[in-house]
Amino acid sequence: MPLDRERIVAAAIALADEGGLEAVSLRKVAARLEVGPMRLYGYISTKEELFDLMVDEVHAEILPEERPGEWREALGLLAHRTRLAALRHEWLADLLGGRPSLGPNALAVGEATLAALDGLADIDTVMRAVETVNAYSTGAIRREIANVRAERATGLSKRDWQRASGPYLTRMLATGRYPALAKAVYDGTEVTAEESFATGLNWVLDTVAANLDRSSA
Amino acid sequence: MPLDRERIVAAAIALADEGGLEAVSLRKVAARLEVGPMRLYGYISTKEELFDLMVDEVHAEILPEERPGEWREALGLLAHRTRLAALRHEWLADLLGGRPSLGPNALAVGEATLAALDGLADIDTVMRAVETVNAYSTGAIRREIANVRAERATGLSKRDWQRASGPYLTRMLATGRYPALAKAVYDGTEVTAEESFATGLNWVLDTVAANLDRSSA
DNA sequence: ATCGACCCTGTACGGCGTATCGCAATCAGT
């Protein structure tokens, strides 16, 4: 069986899906492909490059088959698909935004994002809009995955955890040094991660809409 | 000289400031304090815990001395101070949002954020606002640091790099597969990272303002 | 003075990324 980048990246993604990024070592990738570790260096030159290739591969899942006509739908779809990709591949949250993504699929996602706004405002406004939506998305996704992991680690939902003597945080909140925080934790409505993501995203898209208008006026 | 968490965390931060997160190893931290590596385990139980402590320590720099009265100024100040902290400690960008920050200083920052919006809308709207601003800030900061590093690595400004045959990206853009991207790269005005951050932040604060109004109306 | 318990930390283990270099396979020259 001939080796190539694709098989290497696929093996690395499988390992990362199963055990997180830290389960990805060049030795384990090589073992899964039944070759010696150094074989890989004929196809990739560094572990970081492998990570870059993994990120780009997942961007292929993010790109929608067809682009909606409405810019707002297009941007929302891309953001939601990025989120879903990160839920399927939690390690993506560790890598997203960590370095510029310049692989062909990531560029295609960037292209789709820009294309959705093309002509709706001057280039600089469009770029600011893209940056803002992307910053929100990656930040929100990272937080969501961080929470998923924390909940999995304690085996409790966030709410239960705080209420029922999540020992450390409860103690901190009980000190009275964080009154607003305590109120938010105890009085806030529980909301799904998807709702939270969608709400913030809509707010951000609202402000993008407002600024597209202002710029074209 | 007696050892304590503070000295350990300070040594780790110094190492990270000098050589990035990957330059932080328990062995090097210990060496800098002139003790054996295992001494550290009397004060921290894992390398991850050390990272958490480092993040919390930097949050002390983020918390402003006095809180402005206006919510918008308060939120903007916190976001800008977080960004400045990340510029002083680039490794913070690698850790921000990676896991829930529950140290005393991070909680104090969260408290200040919530307090700024306290009473201006129902709790759920306030929480959504905080989440959105935080998601934007961490995402934007991560991207900025990623760009700073990429520019440092190539020794060229982003613009110069693309224009003057940054070989790979130029080739990709020349394929014609990314027309909107190419246009943005070639026709976009160069803008400082701070302007970009501030613009997006203002947009997000605009939408927060709009939604605070709607909720209280 | 002797012993026991406990804390401390040096030693050591398994695993990592990847530099290096010996060797097998290939090819050129006769």
Added chain:
DNA sequence: ACTGATTGCGATACGCCGTACAGGGTCGAT
């Protein structure tokens, strides 16, 4: 066909990592 030079592959090995563990040193009790 046979030899010698050359190349490129990948096994071996190096230096580093986080941290388990056990042995030693310390100190209190008898």
